Amino acid sequence: MPPPLLQNRPLSDLPARCEVLVVGAGPAGSAAAQWLGRSGVDVVLVDQHAFPRDKVCGDALIPDAHAALARLGVLDEVMQRAQAAGHVGCIGPRGGRIDVPGTLAVLPRKELDQILCRAAARAGAKMHAPVQFEAPLVDAAGRVCGARLAQGPQRREIQARWVVLATGAVPQALIAAGVCERQTPSGIAMRTYIRNPGLASRLRALDVVWDRRLRPGYGWIFPCRDGLFNVGVGVANSHRSDRAGHGSKQDVNLRQMFASFCEFYEPARELLASGELQGPLKGAPLRCTLKGATFSRPGLLVTGEAAGSTYSFTGEGIGKAIETGLLVAQALLAERGAGGAVADASADAAVRRRYEAALAALQPRFALYERANGINAHPWLADLVIWRAQRSARLLSRMSGVLNETSNPGTLLSLKGVKRLFLE
Numbered sequence: 001m002p003p004p005l006l007q008n009r010p011l012s013d014l015p016a017r018c019e020v021l022v023v024g025a026g027p028a029g030s031a032a033a034q035w036l037g038r039s040g041v042d043v044v045l046v047d048q049h050a051f052p053r054d055k056v057c058g059d060a061l062i063p064d065a066h067a068a069l070a071r072l073g074v075l076d077e078v079m080q081r082a083q084a085a086g087h088v089g090c091i092g093p094r095g096g097r098i099d100v101p102g103t104l105a106v107l108p109r110k111e112l113d114q115i116l117c118r119a120a121a122r123a124g125a126k127m128h129a130p131v132q133f134e135a136p137l138v139d140a141a142g143r144v145c146g147a148r149l150a151q152g153p154q155r156r157e158i159q160a161r162w163v164v165l166a167t168g169a170v171p172q173a174l175i176a177a178g179v180c181e182r183q184t185p186s187g188i189a190m191r192t193y194i195r196n197p198g199l200a201s202r203l204r205a206l207d208v209v210w211d212r213r214l215r216p217g218y219g220w221i222f223p224c225r226d227g228l229f230n231v232g233v234g235v236a237n238s239h240r241s242d243r244a245g246h247g248s249k250q251d252v253n254l255r256q257m258f259a260s261f262c263e264f265y266e267p268a269r270e271l272l273a274s275g276e277l278q279g280p281l282k283g284a285p286l287r288c289t290l291k292g293a294t295f296s297r298p299g300l301l302v303t304g305e306a307a308g309s310t311y312s313f314t315g316e317g318i319g320k321a322i323e324t325g326l327l328v329a330q331a332l333l334a335e336r337g338a339g340g341a342v343a344d345a346s347a348d349a350a351v352r353r354r355y356e357a358a359l360a361a362l363q364p365r366f367a368l369y370e371r372a373n374g375i376n377a378h379p380w381l382a383d384l385v386i387w388r389a390q391r392s393a394r395l396l397s398r399m400s401g402v403l404n405e406t407s408n409p410g411t412l413l414s415l416k417g418v419k420r421l422f423l424e
Contacts (some may be wrong), residue, residue: 010383011151014128017159020332022125022166023133023173025107026055028304029166030116031072031325037123039333044158046131046149050270055109055190056284058316059230060222062088063103063404064319065274067225074119081115082107083225088403089205091265093212093382098390099282102207102403106222106230108193109336114319126324135176136163136383144177144299145346162351164328166304166321169285174293179302182292185285186308189315190254191232192282193224196275200227200265209265210382217252217376220259221268228278229271233257236288236373238311254283288312289366295359296352298345303328307359311366313373324359331355364408372402 022033025047033045042332047053051083061069061082069075116423121127130151137146137157146159169171174180200223210218224230240241258281262268290308297303300326303309303324311316331354335347336418375381389395 005211009128010151011131011149011156013153014046014131014149014156016125017146018126019160019161019400020043020044020164021160021162022045022164023047023147024168024169024304025051025114025117025120026113026128026166026304026321026326027068028309028321028328029164030113030120030305031322032164032166032303032329033120033125034072034116034123035326036085036332037120037125039336040124042244043072043120043125043159043334043338045117045125047127047129048132050130051117052110052114054150054282055113056189057190057236057283058189058222058232058315058364059106059108059112059224060220060316061105061107061112061318062316064312064316065322066103066105066319066360067297068319068322068326072116072119073321074115074271077115078107078112079105081111081225081357085204085206087205089207090382090386090399091209092386093210093379094383095182096132096383096386097252098396098399100207100385100396100399100403102400106206106224108224108228108230120188126367130271133165133176136178139204141345142298144297148335156269161299162258162301162332165300165302165306166325168305169293169310174302174306177297177300177302179294179297179300180292181294184308186253186292186312187234187236187286187315188254189232189234189286190258190281190283191230191281192258194229194231194271194275195227195278196229196271197227198228198274201272203229203267203271206287207259207267210379211261211264212379213260213264213375214257215379217257219257219268220263221271229275231268231271232260233261234286234315236286236315236376245275255281284316286310286315288315289370290359290363295356298348298352301331301352301355308366310325312370313376314369320362327355327358331358409419 018043085104134148136144139145208219222230265407287308289311305319309320398407
């Protein structure tokens, strides 16, 4: 049996110091903590919520998430509890459909994050929750050297060689740490769970639906195990902001979008009519395209969705969050291997350069998905792509390549790529 998570403990049980403090025990934070713990790093992992805790998400595990979970050694455990799927069903405004093959699964984040957090604890990370990050500790040279944490009315300071912020899309921790470039999110999403065992054998693909009534977003139905379905709507570019964090929100009403989705899309309507809601509609912000935060300052690194690790267009973020968490761990381990046990400016700079260069290497992929996001604002493009893919095995293969990140979504699913569709 895995060791119990160290949660709901008094703040006085926190150690006075550690090598690395990871704030946020979602996919990015737990991945970083596990990778560091494996190598014997003294890691403290904290989260503002006691586990298990809910997290608003589509819950889809696409191929990059499978690969990342395999690197962490938890893929088998995840798949024992997930609902496997072989296709993403792309449905256009005119009702056309194409099933894009891929290695896919769905597991509610309440379960996935619990698995990832336990794996970090097994690797040696000291997990404490619920613990709130309030502010970084800063030394005389301006370097982050720990954090002030809170649990209810209690406060405690912990010294750390490095602090890693993996606090997700909500910007408060970024603001407190002085690394927030954009307070508004990139997008927003809303979902609920519906239990309907009678439709479990029929709705087996991960359906993504485009329609003018969902502009500039999309709807989805993702099947979990035991007749449970994740049903939601999302908009990947709901807010536009400048680097100072000032911006405007598009005229988007997610509740209205969800109601419309459940009216015009027959499977959603049937799920709702004959199924049982498992809770209220819940919304959450998204931070996409590796934008909106400074990735580091001396003594502190930002990772996961706090760093904008969610893809535009698809809204997928689990695999990329884990990937960026591993990049943090690798940058810190490289410093440790080089003997960087004492905080100094040159060691700091080396870690930050290594980590920021790794994120910069990912940036072109995020830019491609940002360009492809045009299909959400122009759903007729989905009709065109689906119509052509029904007639072209080559185009369907390219769509599968987008899912596997071996094809360029910017040329396949953008206005610029329309002409090429007729040449397939």
